Amino acid sequence: MNGFTKAVAIAAGLVLFAGAAQAQERSATKQGFELPANSGKKILVFRPSISVGAQSTAGMFEPNGEWTEQAKANLQAALAKAQASLGNTVIVAPEAYGEDAQTLQEHMQLFAAVSDAVIQYQFFVGNRLPTKKRDNKNAVFDWSLGKGVADLPGAKDADYGLFLFTQDAYGSTGRKMLQLFAAFGGVSVRSGVHKGYAGLVDLRTGDLLWLNADAEMGGDVREADGSEKRVHQLLEDFPGSTALKAQAVAPATATATATAAGKP
Amino acid sequence: MRALGAGIGLLLASPAAAQQAALLPPYAGVYQPKGVDEIGLWQEADEEERQLAASNLLIRDERLTGYVRSLLCDTVGADRCGAVRIYVIRAPMFNASMMPNGTMRVYSGLLLRVRNEAELATVLGHEFGHYESRHTLTAFKEQRSGTDAVAWMAVLTSFAATYQNVRSFQNFQLAVYGGFYRHGRDQEREADRLGIAYLNRSRLRPQEASAIWQHMMEEAEASASAKGLKKPNFRLIAFAASHPPYAERAGYLAALAAPDGADREDGADRYRAALAPFLGQFLDDQIKLNDFGASDYLIQNLATMGWTGTLWLKRGDLYRTRGNPRDLIAAAEFYANAVKLDPTLAEAHRGLGLSLMKTGRASEAVVPLQTYLTLRPDATDAGMIKMMIPGESK
Numbered sequence: 001m002n003g004f005t006k007a008v009a010i011a012a013g014l015v016l017f018a019g020a021a022q023a024q025e026r027s028a029t030k031q032g033f034e035l036p037a038n039s040g041k042k043i044l045v046f047r048p049s050i051s052v053g054a055q056s057t058a059g060m061f062e063p064n065g066e067w068t069e070q071a072k073a074n075l076q077a078a079l080a081k082a083q084a085s086l087g088n089t090v091i092v093a094p095e096a097y098g099e100d101a102q103t104l105q106e107h108m109q110l111f112a113a114v115s116d117a118v119i120q121y122q123f124f125v126g127n128r129l130p131t132k133k134r135d136n137k138n139a140v141f142d143w144s145l146g147k148g149v150a151d152l153p154g155a156k157d158a159d160y161g162l163f164l165f166t167q168d169a170y171g172s173t174g175r176k177m178l179q180l181f182a183a184f185g186g187v188s189v190r191s192g193v194h195k196g197y198a199g200l201v202d203l204r205t206g207d208l209l210w211l212n213a214d215a216e217m218g219g220d221v222r223e224a225d226g227s228e229k230r231v232h233q234l235l236e237d238f239p240g241s242t243a244l245k246a247q248a249v250a251p252a253t254a255t256a257t258a259t260a261a262g263k264p
Numbered sequence: 265m266r267a268l269g270a271g272i273g274l275l276l277a278s279p280a281a282a283q284q285a286a287l288l289p290p291y292a293g294v295y296q297p298k299g300v301d302e303i304g305l306w307q308e309a310d311e312e313e314r315q316l317a318a319s320n321l322l323i324r325d326e327r328l329t330g331y332v333r334s335l336l337c338d339t340v341g342a343d344r345c346g347a348v349r350i351y352v353i354r355a356p357m358f359n360a361s362m363m364p365n366g367t368m369r370v371y372s373g374l375l376l377r378v379r380n381e382a383e384l385a386t387v388l389g390h391e392f393g394h395y396e397s398r399h400t401l402t403a404f405k406e407q408r409s410g411t412d413a414v415a416w417m418a419v420l421t422s423f424a425a426t427y428q429n430v431r432s433f434q435n436f437q438l439a440v441y442g443g444f445y446r447h448g449r450d451q452e453r454e455a456d457r458l459g460i461a462y463l464n465r466s467r468l469r470p471q472e473a474s475a476i477w478q479h480m481m482e483e484a485e486a487s488a489s490a491k492g493l494k495k496p497n498f499r500l501i502a503f504a505a506s507h508p509p510y511a512e513r514a515g516y517l518a519a520l521a522a523p524d525g526a527d528r529e530d531g532a533d534r535y536r537a538a539l540a541p542f543l544g545q546f547l548d549d550q551i552k553l554n555d556f557g558a559s560d561y562l563i564q565n566l567a568t569m570g571w572t573g574t575l576w577l578k579r580g581d582l583y584r585t586r587g588n589p590r591d592l593i594a595a596a597e598f599y600a601n602a603v604k605l606d607p608t609l610a611e612a613h614r615g616l617g618l619s620l621m622k623t624g625r626a627s628e629a630v631v632p633l634q635t636y637l638t639l640r641p642d643a644t645d646a647g648m649i650k651m652m653i654p655g656e657s658k
Contacts, residue, residue: 058411
């Protein structure tokens with residue numbers, strides 16, 4: 001009944017929620033952390049969490065297996081392509097078994113919880129915890145997963161771990177009709193949800209070194225081009241990245257028209 | 265306004281119903297989901313199962329899981345149970361759940377509450393019923409079309425937000441949401457009917473199906489009375505109730521049980537033997553819920569088939585955890601009973617010694633604490649216990 005409760009909340013808050021969550025910070029780097037390009041560091045990429053579906057007229061998430069499979073393949077390919085511009089070696093985390101799988105699972109959940117906390121209590125300016133305020137200059141971005149990350153499968157052969165998460169719900173025809181119709185009456189209805197975040201963790205200390213989170217991502221992950229744009233956006237401001245920023249500009253304009261329908 | 269809303273509701277509901285063509289049952293061989301919605305739900309469930317398989321809550325015991333699986337196969341048939349993966353979860357709640365892709369979660373709180381194979385088979389059959397009838401998919405489609413109608417009504421109402429229109433919209437919204445819950449309860453009733461039908465054809469006594477809900481009512485009463493609350497109403501259906509009330513389920517399950525099955529076995533002995541290695545841990549988890557009445561009821565209910573050392577030990581723990589002076593007197597008595605039945609229960613000696621110590625009988629506490637240390641010389645609290653025994657600490 002989880003989905004249902006969510007659906008009730010979404011349907012009820014249809015008009016109220018539209019247009020919220022705008023003025024948020026999107027990324028942060030741990031103070032004093034620098035990752036120079038071509039420094040020979042190795043980055044371990046953990047299995048990305050990707051889910052793609054449609055958004056029903058009322059805003060319910062409708063999972064779509066085919067789109068998710070496409071997005072997984074596309075994003076993987078785009079990530080491999082972006083490797084060169086990250087300035088360091090990227091290795092894919094090995095498949096984990098037995099107790100390793102349990103530790104990995106625990107840390108994936110932990111990373112999700114910590115990133116959630118960062119987004120809620122540090123990036124969301126009005127909601128900032130007292131210890132995370134800007135004037136508290138000593139440790140503005142100070143979050144950690146703990147030293148346990150050193151035991152993750154593949155961690156011994158790498159310096160940093162990269163976690164990726166994307167969730168997309170493309171507005172259904174019904175949702176767009178509702179949006180259009182509501183607009184005539186001056187009611188704002190948001191169509192489509194495109195969230196994503198990426199985080200870099202020090203595999204020795206467990207410290208969160210860099211986090212980039214965006215609740216309004218661009219790039220259609222169902223398409224190869226769109227996936228490249230998404231990966232560029234996810235890895236925007238990635239420490240040590242070289243050509244990434246320059247590259248990101250070109251495809252952004254190219255796919256802007258394709259995704260315009262998905263954005264309000 | 266109301267007529268328009270109903271029209272939209274019908275319009276949006278119809279394609280969902282039309283999609284139900286003659287499909288293979290989901291347990292058939294290597295069934296592949298059909299249609300965007302089913303494929304999507306299965307993929308979400310697959311992803312969740314991947315996480316579940318690596319979860320810390322999972323009890324990784326091949327014998328226990330194998331036992332639950334064999335019971336499911338005995339109930340629904342060997343040709344059907346093959347498609348189900350069973351995961352026993354360490355969670356002290358009375359629950360089991362089924363995902364559309366055949367992932368079955370069985371909570372340790374359920375294993376603690378049922379007393380024989382027939383009772384457990386009732387719940388397993390019920391969950392299997394949800395799976396074979398594709399209840400998640402049906403509910404998903406229904407909720408989508410229902411909320412769609414509400415969304416349209418919300419927009420239309422906002423165009424002419426008079427008092428009357430807002431009132432009608434709110435009524436409409438309540439009716440739609442009430443419908444979701446009502447249909448959810450109907451799905452539970454259908455799963456109950458499928459479950460009891462499986463049980464009627466199995467080797468087990470179907471009359472036990474009703475007993476689960478009798479015990480749940482007794483437990484809820486015991487819990488309420490220990491908290492000083494009034495007796496719960498077991499016939500009342502709340503607006504957002506996900507399941508039919510206990511009394512209703514107990515009633516129709518008793519009526520649906522095949523009379524000729526009454527002299528079949530219930531498998532209580534086999535069930536007790538299978539649960540025995542876990543009983544202590546499951547009771548510990550239950551005691552930590554801090555629901556004194558329910559925990560005491562559960563222990564006593566388990567003891568109707570004979571008190572064991574573990575049951576006395578855990579009852580002692582329950583009382584010592586609440587820790588009123590009168591509870592410690594009772595706890596000491598329970599621990600003494602445990603020690604009498606099983607002198608090797610180190611924890612019972614420890615509890616006995618600590619309870620006696622706290623009730624002012626320090627000299628009597630020495631022997632049980634020493635016995636504890638003899639039985640468990642490497643216990644993590646050995647140093648602390650030694651400090652309580654005069655002459656032992658250095």
